[in-house]
Amino acid sequence: MYIHTMDSGKKLRLKLFYLVLAAFTLLAIFTFPGFLGSQNEVVIYVTHDQDYAQPILEAFEKETRIKVKPVYDTEASKTVGLTNRLIAEKNNPQADVFWNNEVVRAVQLKKEGVLEMYKPKNYDKLNSLYKDSDGYWTGFAARARVLIVNTNLVDKTIRPDSLEDLTKPEFAGLLTLADPRFGTTGPHIAVLYTLWGKEKTENFFTTLKNNGLDIAQSNGQTRDKVVEGTKWIGFTDTDDANDALVNKEPIAMIYPDQKDGQIGTLVIPNTAMVIKGAKHANNAKKLINYLISEKTESSLAYAKSAQMPLLPGVDRPKNVPAVESIKPMNVSWEKIYKNLKPSVNFFETSILE
């Protein structure tokens, strides 16, 4: 018969093990109530880069003593992941605020009835391009879509200054851009659909495909490919490009189509919005006022992301251009949203395949 015996050392170790087990269980039990809601908090879903957004939220927390509970998203599913989570949670919202790093998904959320109307204190100071006319979302701290080139590989004389230059045979096999199904490339293609029309846009991308267009996973990866020199030209955002410039990588940033008669480039603000049915609506409004302020815009301009302030007179470093100095694509965000699905569907079926 099996006789179960233990020496005293083993018994002592077993007791010690149970003690540790109990200690960690207690730790978990005491940690857990922190996740249950309290009134003095605000839940925010954030699609802006965590390393830039976190200091802003911590500063808000310190200043107001309101606990901030963030959920961050990655660039691989950027804006798309949290937008869908917000839609899925529509009937039982968990978030109070959505800090979106672009606009199209904010338009989608407005149409889905996920948002609450709220015009923050600085709402009237903003250009109409960067806010919703009904006050469902408000923009701040923008970035622009830019071309980046590897300066070691692309001579100054041949650098493209317009999107249409990219179809030239000398750039065949050298261009990369991010998968438009996730991130800001999708809205950019939708803008081209709106400005150029379906046929011209589709011809443009078909030519790029025939020239060996490379699809990166994200804007960050687009930049990395150009920095590494595996691709010579990339189509990305200013914040990603600035990351490389700060690290003194051999790249140059080009704002495309800035001349008279050209279409300009897409300027994409961050957007902040209150969620309908927010459990901490007052705190949500306080946080949105904090985000759409000179202080936050200045912080984001001085951060590595180098985002352009949208409010007038905000202190910014020299390397961050005034938003007025850039010629933006003048298209309504509603139209961009309308064209997003057909344009990305075209891209998926004709370019990615």
Added chain:
Amino acid sequence: MLSNLELHALLNSTFISLGVSFFSVLISLFLAFSLSFYKIPGKRLFSFLFLIPLLIPPYLHAFSWMHLLLFLENYNLSVIRHLNSLPGIIGILTLAYFPISFFIIHQAIKNIPQHLIDAALQVTNPVRVLKRIVFAAILPSTLTATLLTFIVTFITFDVPAYLGKNVFITQIFKSFTFTSEIPRALYLSVIPVFIVGSMWAILLLYLVKEKPFFSLQSFKKSVPFSIQQPRLLKILMLSLFVVLFLLSSILPIGILQVKNILYDKIPFYTASSFGVITNTFWISFISSICIVFFSTLIYIMFFRKMAGRIFFLSLLALPPITYGILFIYLFNHPSLNVIYATPIILIIAYCFRFAPLVSELLHTHTQQVNPQYLEAARLVYPPSLRMFHRIVIPLYKPVLFLAWVFSFWLVATELPITLLIQPPGFQTIITRLFIVLHYGAVELMSLMTVALLFVSLLPILAIYFFFHIDKKNDQ
């Protein structure tokens, strides 16, 4: 049925998974044979070290290789383009996932009765013994290891995504998110489950049948078999061990550390945060205990019938993102806020996600428990807590501890579900790592990888310290 893009993605995923399974099993057979049959110095240490790649997120392997190959570009060794290819992905995932098959096959070889092989060696040559006894004995384990590696690879999205290859999981992800076609996404999610379910059915009904594919009894011995031990061969094997360990463990962790020490110089307190580390630890700790209990329940209720076993094992191929989305729809209700808005949602999701694997561990262990022990116990004790405490628990203790350690590792390194349903204010090391990698803030990654490795190793260190389980076994 499937669009061209989806079909292409399915073929990519299948090709990658088959490649990774094939090479992982090949490496594992070599390692397991060498470690079991030859007196190689440090063999016990290597048995442990070859499990470490499992604790490193696969995308860190990809990231490190990318940086190494970029560095080689400076010396005109232009090999970077090979990484962004299907063979490149197969290579990286093989280095990340070979420990799965190694662990299973190594245990199987150790479990072959020693006297059987020694007797056979007396009458015939080692090659015939290998073919007739050893291969036959480890066939069930090898097939199961192949299938498990296939499944894990098939549902991996981060490495193919990082290296820019279209795989089936990306298509499911896109249907869920960009186009919000939930029925389509669910339809696509069922395809891998169906494929893998068919494979499990063939494997369990016709090939493996009721043979156990894994054994913990083998923890009790590891005696080299009486075959010739040429010195040169052993040196060659040892060198290959070292190279493999360098490529699969030292490189993915080391490159980031070297980069940080030489260039970034990020101090630990800014690179990570205590909260993220403690979150990872306690969610893994609590979840792993819950997984063991839940899996025991699933085992008792479903695993004793073949159909139930095949059904749950097929669920291993259900993409984690599908679990995440389903959990949002199931639990996001005002009356369930105490679950949905807290880490309880994660614990429940982990239980469902990992229960098939842990239940299978329990099943395969039960197959090897001598039923006479339980019958004898019933003669002495009536069915009671006392019998459970004195007989059942000691018989199952090794597998329960193993299940707990496995569950702890699985939770600590789980990414897709955690990313999708993490409650507000909660983040784990692996989600933080993934986010900073994608934002390009690589300088923040290096020390977090060390923290993740440390947290993942804690349970095995705890068991070693408290119970000395393996100390006297591997002579």
